[in-house]
Amino acid sequence: MKKFVWIAALALGLGIAADASAIDAIRKLGNARVSGTVKGVSATEVNIDVQGTIQRVPVNEIESIQFEGEPSEMNLVRSAMKSGGDQSALTQLAKIKPATLTRKEVKQDYEFYAALSQARLALRGAGKIDAAGTAIYNFVSNNKDSYHYFQAVETMGDLLVALNKVDDALKYYAELEASPFDDLKMRAGVARGKALMAQNKFPEAQAAYEAVLQIPFNPMTQKGTMAESQRFAAVLGRTQCQASNKQYDEAIKELEGNVIANLNPEESELQAQAYVTLGNCYNAKPDGKKAALLSFLHVDVLYATVPAAHAEALWNLSNLWIDLGKNERGQECLNRLNRLYPGSPWITKKRPI
16 A cells, blocks of 8 residues: 555656646747646637646647657657758658547647648748648648648648749638737738739738738837747838839848847848848849848858748859859859759749840
8 A cells, every 4th residue: 555655656746647637738939838638729729728727828829739649759840840850850750650640639730740841841942832732731621620720821822822823822821811819910911922022013012011010019028029020021021122113222221220130140031031132132233242242141151041041042142253253153052052952943043144
């Protein structure tokens, strides 16, 4: 009897539930954790029983969920995807037999991460857009009750833009915009702006970015959040629209004074896109070639982990080095572009005359 009591006490001390109920762990943005038993999942919130009390966690606050009983590879998948290792994630997913997944939420995680990994690889020129689009479409169609749903909807829109099906993409972004969360509405507005720019509809794109900037934002309580990142993305998009209208000086002033100067250094994607946009603005000015070169070099040296921006920077660097009489350096950049991003549209883009 004493032995049983001692074992029970040890189990409690190690955090092992005596009733053997499932222990799930929600990792929130900012690394806070909520542990308990997930009781319900929808596109907008996850309900988790924490010692008899139901907590409702909005999906826009969730980074990931570790479910009791999931294969050990799932944690490796999440870690790989967080660091941009989409191919590594697919390698880990291939070790899991889908037929062994009996819990609905684990099946959804498996299907989502498989589809998202394919999509991210395809969007950076390392995979097939059509195949990725089919995987994401199937997830969106069959998992409207997943906490990944809105992210999948946004990704579907991005893939459609890559396929030049912008009108279809806008329908998905409209669904994202209809979510109950301001930060997701902002993501939708930024995505809408990018899609419209792909159609060279710059006035409409600028209106989309301006609408994002009209969404209430409190710098005292929202600094460092997704909302702040999306505001910067909207300002960045607005400068791209200004540049398209040949307002290069205004765009450069905005980028250097308000965007780059205030961006969090860890916001790699925004930093990379800001320097690409700055490079394009300088490159359009008759006396801006050297400043443009420095901007694109900034991306090549510091933000090579951001594929879309890096591919664009390499293409521009190849041309600028040739313009400056450094043909060997120009060819080296072109070789890296072909090696790193074999599916990138920048490979087939003609050198400006």
